């Protein structure tokens with residue numbers, strides 16, 4: 001069911017990629033995603049090289065299914081991470097926001113690694129296609145973490161039209177409705193981030209899971225204060241106070257003292273915030289990764305039947321309520 005071209009390319013049962021999420025995931029989580037039939041993606045941004053090696057090994061111990069390693073193209077460590085992936089026999093790599101520079105894509109491809117860059121525009125997608133990427137993730141500005149300027153709905157069809165490669169839609173997907181919408185836009189699958197934080201297996205502290213359950217679609221904002229590039233984070237008290245102070249003309253020193261951390265170290269109401277998205281308002285429960293994935297696939301089947309009924313006219317008689 002819902003077998004698309006990326007299921008063959010990546011060796012997965014369902015066309016769902018888990019977005020790499022630094023700080024709230026680990027090998028156990030990634031293995032759970034892969035075991036549930038999707039592509040688990042190991043985030044590396046907060047790890048030292050020896051930790052990455054350990055996490056890759058631990059993931060392999062916990063699943064015999066494919067998984068990917070995420071490389072974040074920021075700073076000088078990027079090339080080294082790519083080399084480490086090669087030496088550890090990684091078979092699939094996703095790259096986060098930022099430019100996965102040509103030499104790195106080339107290095108990964110030379111070692112037979114399937115390369116999946118996350119891009120914010122059709123222009124970037126075309127360039128990465130030329131450089132040899134295998135699958136493109138088109139990520140709209142609704143997404144958690146680093147974001148571009150175009151939202152998912154206009155972005156995905158334009159990337160689909162621009163490239164020949166399979167396109168995966170990301171940014172704002174959390175349930176069966178989004179999954180079907182992505183396929184309707186011509187995507188070969190979805191990448192889901194934030195929804196996976198509210199699972200039993202995510203390593204996010206209970207306080208963060210609770211915050212996601214209690215946040216609405218309005219409680220996010222985009223800020224460059226964390227990495228110098230736009231990052232979508234939860235708009236909590238700390239973030240709101242910082243932005244008010246900034247708008248009120250606070251000095252650099254004052255702002256530095258009150259700058260929230262984009263971290264998982266707790267204190268979400270006071271000192272820190274965390275990348276998360278506009279889908280928070282539709283996340284209402286904490287479930288296991290398998291329950292989440294099975295629910296999306298089952299729900300998508302029901303939605304497709306309903307749409308089919310609509311297209312044949314039978315739904316008007318059967319269900320005129322929605």
Ligand SMILES: Cc1cc2nc3c(=O)[nH]c(=O)nc-3n(C[C@H](O)[C@H](O)[C@H](O)COP(=O)(O)O)c2cc1C
Pocket residue numbers: 018019020021022023024043044045070071072095096097118139142143144145146170171172173191192193194195274275276277278279
């Ligand atoms: C807490 C958090 C941490 C993230 N860390 C990374 C990361 O390390 N590397 C990366 O490529 N993307 C990262 N992302 C982006 C996700 O991989 C994914 O593309 C995004 O969350 C998709 O949007 P969604 O949250 O609306 O599903 C992060 C997102 C969140 C919410």
